[in-house]
Amino acid sequence: MNVDLPPVKPQINFNQTIPSQFEWTNKPALCSDPFIIKCTNHKNKDIRSYGLNDSVSLLPDTQYTCTGEYSYEKPIKSQELSFKITCDWQKNGRFQDKSSSSLRISWTSLEDDRCSGIEWDRFSVSCDHHNHGICIKHSDTSTVCSITGLLPYKKYTCRITGTVDQTDYEIYTGDSETLSDKPSFQSKVEVTHASHNSLEIKCEINGPKIVWNGGEGKFKAEITYKGETITEDTQDTCLFKFSDLYYLTTYGIKITAINKEGHSALITSEATTNYNDKAVVGFLVFLIIVTSIALLFMLFKKYFLRRKQSVSQEEEDGEDEDCVAQDIYVNVPLRVHRPEKKTKSGGGYEYE
Template identity: 30%
Template sequence: MKMKKHNTSINLSWKTTSKNCDSVLHTRHNLSYDRRCSSSEKTRITKLQPDGGTCDITGLKPFTDYKCGVQPKYNGKTVSNKKEVTLKTDPGVPDGSPTVTVTVPENNVIKVECSHRDNINGPKEKRRFIARLHPGGENKQNKTDCKFEFKDLSYSTEYTVEVTVFNGYFESKPGTGTAHTRYNDKAVTGFLIFLISAALLLVACVCYRKLRKRRSDVDENVASETTAATASTAAPHPQPPQLPSTHNQTAHFKQPLNVTFSQTLHFTSCVTFNMTKSRNII
C-alpha cells in the first residue's frame, strides 16, 4: 500500500493480490474494501478496481498521527488481513490567533505580551512568536516567548502591534493591539529650564543696567560737587583796603610796637583797633 499525505488529507493506493485467484481478481466485481483512518474523517474513493484502487481521506487535522488501513471484503465478508499504516499529517497553519496586551511603561516605549492556547499544528520545539510594529518599517522581533519591547519610538504617536505564532512552517492569523506613546517630557523639561534661564538672565541684565545707571548718576553728582569745591578754593581772597594816613595822630616810639589783634578789623569812616595790651616800650 502506498500513501501521499498532506496537512488535512491522505491519499492511499493499494493493489490486491492472491496466490489462488490472482488470475481472476479483475473479474470479481463483488470484491470490496473498507478504507478509513478514523470514524470522524470523510473518505472519498477516486478509483476502485477489483485488483486494487486509490482513495482520498480528507478532514484530517494537521500534524496529527493517524493509523490508516484498507480491509478487503468478498461478498461483504472480510477476507485476508487488514493492511494498516501509521503516519502523521503535514504541519498546517496554527489555529486561532494570539491574545495581545500592549502597555506603555515609558513615554516612547511599548511593551507587548501575548498568549496562545490553540493548537500550533506543527512541532512545538519550532514554535516562535513574531511581533511587527506599524508604522515601523522593518521593526520586527522574533522570540520563543511572547514578550516584546519596542524602544526609541516617536513621541505622541499611535502604533499598532501584530503578533503571530510560527510553527516553523506557517504563521497564524495575527493578533493585534494598539498603543499611543506619550509626549516628550525630557524636551518639555529642557524647554522649561531654558525659559527659566532666559528669564533669570533678562532680570539680571535689567538689574545690572539700573545699578550701572544709578552709579553713573552718583558719579556725576560727586564730580559736580568736586568741581564746585575746587573752583571755590581757587578763587582769590579780597585784600583789605589800605588805611588812610592820619596826620593828626602819629605815634612815635623809640622801639617797635608789638600788636596782637583779637578781632577782625572793622572798617567804617574811621578805623578802630581793638588791641590786647602787648606793648614793649623802652
C-alpha cells in the same frame, strides 16, 4: 452375485480458502447417493447446505461446524469438522498520497492470500474519529480510499473496512501523519512602554495559543514606518523589546510565526511611542530659568529706576535749599563794620 456392502462413515475435508469445496475423502467408488454438507455459523447460528461440487464461500474469521451426510436406509453422518478461515489482509494496504488535511490509502487482495476470492460488497475508511472518507472500488478485490478534513502534522490511525454478506471486516489498519501547514496564529498583540521611546511587545497572553501545525518554530517581529521595516528581531517566544525609537510616532507591527518546516502565519498591529518627557522637562527648566532671569531683570530695572528717581529727587531738593539760602542773603541788609582810624591832631586823636 450382488453383495450389499455395509455403509461407511463419511470423512470430509475442507480446504480453508475462499472460495473452496468440500471433499468426501472416503467415498465408495460405486456410491452415487447424494452427499450434503451442512455448516453452522457460530456467530449467527445460520445453517447452510452445500453439495460436493459446489463453490463454497464461507465468511472469514468465523467459526464453523460442518457435517456431511448421505442416505442409506437412514441418514449416515460424517464426523463434525470445525474450522475458522483466517485472512492476512493487513499486508495488502499501503498509504499513498497525503497532504496537510488528507490521507490516501490503497488496498488490494493478493492472489496468494487464502481470502483473495472474496467479492466485497463495499469498502469504507476512517481515521480515528474522522469519518469523512470515501472508497472507490476498482474491482471486487481492490479499492482506493481517501479521507479529508484532517488536522495538519498529526499522526492518525486509519482503518479500511470491507463489507460482504452484510458483515464488516477490518481489512487494514495503519498509521500515518499528515503534512505540516502554516501555523494557526490568532493571538492578540499586547504593547507596553518600558520608556517613552520604546515598545515592549507580547502575544499569546490574550486570545488563542498558537498551533504550530508542524515542528515548533520561532517568532519574528518587525517594526515598520510608512511601510518600510526599520528594525526587526527573532525570538523563541513571542516577547520583543525595541528601544531608541522616535518619540510620539505611530509604528506598524508585524509578527510572523514560522514553524520548523518553513510555513508561516502573520498578525499585524500598531503602536505609538510616548512624548519626549526629558525634552519637556528640559524645556520647562529652560523656561523657568529664562522666566527667572527676565523677572530678575525686571526687578533690577525697577530698582535701578527707583534709585535713579531717588537720586534725582535728592538733587532737586538740594537745589531748592540753595535757592532759599540765596533769597535770604539778598533780602537781609548787609552791615559792614569798618574799623575806626585814628589820626593825631594837636594834642589828641581823632577818629574817622
